[in-house]
Amino acid sequence: MTRTTAIGTHPLDHLVLPTQSLEVARARLTALGFVVAPTGIHPFGTENCCVFLADGAYLEPLAIGDERAATQAIAKGNVFVTRDRIYRESNGDEGFSAMVLATGNVDADHARYLEAGISAGDMLSFSRAFTDTAGKSDIASFKLAFAAGAGATDAFLFACERVNAPDVDRAALQAHANGATGIVEIVAVSDAPGVQRRLISVAVDAPTANGHGGTFHLPNADLTVLDRASFTARFGLPAGAPTDLRFAAVVFSVRCADVTSRLLAANSIQHDIAGNDIVVQPAPGQGAAFIFREIP
Known part of the structure; x- marks a missing residue:
């Protein structure tokens, strides 16, 4: 990328x-x-x-x-x-x-x-x-x-x-059975995504960033801010109550999506497929939607 x-x-x-x-x-x-x-x-x-x-x-x-x-x-x-x-x-x-x-x-x-x-x-x-x-x-x-x-x-x-x-x-703490190797994207929801651009650009120390298309590119991950309808359309998940800004999902890179999906099934973790993503809804102890994406 x-x-x-x-x-x-x-x-x-x-x-x-x-x-x-x-x-x-x-x-x-x-x-x-x-x-x-x-x-x-x-x-x-x-x-x-x-x-x-x-x-x-x-x-x-x-x-x-x-x-x-x-x-x-x-x-x-x-x-x-x-x-x-x-x-x-x-x-x-x-x-x-x-x-x-x-x-x-x-x-x-x-x-x-x-x-x-x-x-x-x-x-x-x-x-x-x-x-x-x-x-x-x-x-x-x-x-x-x-x-x-x-x-x-x-x-x-x-x-x-x-x-x-x-x-x-x-090293042992980073050897995850689901194959996760990193975080590639954080997804937030907002009723006014454009209003959040200044806050985010100052926070990440990128004064010229404008979040084109709702996405801010950090050195090691993206931060995407979507309106609630777009969030639901992308992931098939409810976006929750109205908000100025709320973090809603974490996208992880995994080595092999088949390995990840088999592990989730074996552990009785309900998950859905949205395009190339494996989507796990929030649950107690997991406060955000977790998205697993195969990235070779």
């Missing part, structure tokens, strides 16, 4: 998928053929069980592990936990709340968000332990800057600088 990408455009880092229970998320993702990492504990009440992909991107199913700590974090202005709470109050405990962009200078991103009037609040720095499948641990440190539309409750974006990357072997 040939992509024209604005210089400086940030790549996809990961996706945040709120869930009520990490146990339910782990079971669902395992049934979908993913290897799920051990539980990671944040110092502000949330916890995750990530799915790492060979292209460097990952999924972050996110649950509330300590309600008291989360409430205290919100009171102290922690934007990550605050936006998670806002999302859950508006959309429930299962979903797809945020798209995260990799950056090497999060301070510059925060300044850009402030200048553009899209900052969602103060920056956040934190560290947590990371453990691989063999039990080896290291410390992962992050620095985040947040962006969102005015009054947005259904989606936000943030830039993530990995201040300290864990020195652990992720």
